[in-house]
Every structure is written in C-alpha cells, then in structure tokens.
Amino acid sequence: MKQLAKTSSLAAAMLLTAACTTINPYTGEQQTSRAATYGAIGGVVCGLIGATENSQHARNAALGCGAIGAGVGAYMDVQEAELRQELQGTGVQVQRNGDQLELIMPGNVTFNTNEYSIRQNFYPVLDSVAQVLYKFTDTRLTVTGHTDSTGARDYNYNLSNRRATSVANYLAGAGIDQSRLITQGVGPDQPIASNDTEQGRAMNRRVELQIVAVQR
Known part of the structure; x- marks a missing residue:
C-alpha cells in the first residue's frame, strides 16, 4: 500500500x-x-x-x-491573482512586496468622514476579500489604520485604531479566524504622501491589510 x-x-x-x-x-x-x-x-x-x-x-x-x-512564492502568486480579480474597480489597491501582499483601502471609500463604521456600500468589497482570505489559511493578517496629520494626535490614533478594528471585526464576522488577525492604529505616523496638500492627506487616510505567509 x-x-x-x-x-x-x-x-x-x-x-x-x-x-x-x-x-x-x-x-x-x-x-x-x-x-x-x-x-x-x-x-x-x-x-x-x-x-x-x-x-x-x-x-x-x-x-x-x-x-x-x-511553495511560498507561488502560494502568494495565486492569492494575489485572485485578490486582483476580485478588487478590480473597487478603489482598493493590491501591492506585492516579495512574499507579502498589501491591500490599501482609501479612507473615503471605506468610511464616512471622521467615522469608523464601515460604509454599507463597502460591504461587498470586504466580502470579496474575505472569500479569498478564507481559502488561503496559511497567512497572517495585520490590519493597520492610518490618518493624516490634521487634528489632535490622540484623536487620530483613536480613530485609526477603531477603523482597523472595524475592518478586522468585519472579516472575522465573514468567517476569517480571529487568531489570524492583528489590528493596530498608527495615526499620522506612517504617511505615504505629503500632508501639505489635500491630495496627499487623502492618500494618507487609509486602512492597510498586510497578508504574510506563515512559515511552517
């Protein structure tokens, strides 16, 4: 046998x-x-x-x-391809960094201004993300909230943390094992554009989902 x-x-x-x-x-x-x-x-x-x-x-x-x-690289290749297909036209960016994937969710797409409750029209997008993540269980997920530099720093840290938690809780409710999810809010500390312009501030207001393969 x-x-x-x-x-x-x-x-x-x-x-x-x-x-x-x-x-x-x-x-x-x-x-x-x-x-x-x-x-x-x-x-x-x-x-x-x-x-x-x-x-x-x-x-x-x-x-x-x-x-x-x-293989880790090919495992992430397939996951990346599925995410790109599901997220076309949604405003969510898919970025690849080695064997890591990042989903960048603009704040104006995901939330109303100064709120941390997810917009209802964004639910189908997160449902599509969860559908892919559910199949690729050999990954760890970190959800990070970001803000621009306007306003009080304490307020921004609190808002960014609440937004990250909202996204993570939604994914957990859609079937993603809570043990795979880590949340953090970093306020204005990790800008990806200048906070001196409105366009730059809009880019900095975002939630990122980092997907990393678990080494067995």
Missing part, C-alpha cells in the same frame, strides 16, 4: 505539471507555470509524508502542505 501511495503521488504530480502549462504570449512557446511546478513538487513531498509515516510528526508536518505544496 505504501508503494502504491508513493507511485500515485508521483503520478499525480507528473500529471499536474503536464496539465498546468501555458503559452508564452511573446515567444509562442509552451511553458510550465511556476505555481504548477512548485505545486507538483510539494504534492510529491506531502504525498510521501503520508505514505511513508504514520506518526504524530507526519501529521503535524502535513499541516504545512497548504503552503509547502505551492
């Missing part, structure tokens, strides 16, 4: 690699996608763990197969 399981895992990986090929639009050549390659390799590793061991150690190791199976 063990030998059969090994053979099946290897065969499945080979079929996966063969099936997941694309045509390079520039060269016209057929190529295997990076995600498929990593997924096939990971499939063999995870299959062999289950086929050769029947121990608590093997079961614990197999818990990481969600990330191992795709």
Whole structure:
C-alpha cells in the first residue's frame, strides 16, 4: 500500500505539471507555470509524508502542505491573482512586496468622514476579500489604520485604531479566524504622501491589510 501511495503521488504530480502549462504570449512557446511546478513538487513531498509515516510528526508536518505544496512564492502568486480579480474597480489597491501582499483601502471609500463604521456600500468589497482570505489559511493578517496629520494626535490614533478594528471585526464576522488577525492604529505616523496638500492627506487616510505567509 505504501508503494502504491508513493507511485500515485508521483503520478499525480507528473500529471499536474503536464496539465498546468501555458503559452508564452511573446515567444509562442509552451511553458510550465511556476505555481504548477512548485505545486507538483510539494504534492510529491506531502504525498510521501503520508505514505511513508504514520506518526504524530507526519501529521503535524502535513499541516504545512497548504503552503509547502505551492511553495511560498507561488502560494502568494495565486492569492494575489485572485485578490486582483476580485478588487478590480473597487478603489482598493493590491501591492506585492516579495512574499507579502498589501491591500490599501482609501479612507473615503471605506468610511464616512471622521467615522469608523464601515460604509454599507463597502460591504461587498470586504466580502470579496474575505472569500479569498478564507481559502488561503496559511497567512497572517495585520490590519493597520492610518490618518493624516490634521487634528489632535490622540484623536487620530483613536480613530485609526477603531477603523482597523472595524475592518478586522468585519472579516472575522465573514468567517476569517480571529487568531489570524492583528489590528493596530498608527495615526499620522506612517504617511505615504505629503500632508501639505489635500491630495496627499487623502492618500494618507487609509486602512492597510498586510497578508504574510506563515512559515511552517
């Protein structure tokens, strides 16, 4: 049975690699996608763990197969592609920094002025985000609230923290495990534009969701 399981895992990986090929639009050549390659390799590793061991150690190791199976980079590639597809035209930016993803939610899109209750017309956007995050459980999520520099600093810290908490609570209510979520409000301390112009201040008023792969 063990030998059969090994053979099946290897065969499945080979079929996966063969099936997941694309045509390079520039060269016209057929190529295997990076995600498929990593997924096939990971499939063999995870299959062999289950086929050769029947121990608590093997079961614990197999818990990481969600990330191992795709490779961290490819795992995040697939998640990035799904998020970009879901968030087209919503005003939410998707940025990639190595193996981390960041969603930037402008304050005027997410909240009314000086409020921390999420606007009802933004619910479908967060529902789409939650739908993707729910499938990619091998990630840790940090929600950070930001403000511009106008007004009292204490007020800005409090508002940014409440806005971050509102987004995190919504995601938790949509099925995201609370243990994956961290919230923080940093007020005006991390601007991404000049606070000397209205355009810059508008960019600084935002909530960011950082998505980081969990290393198993």
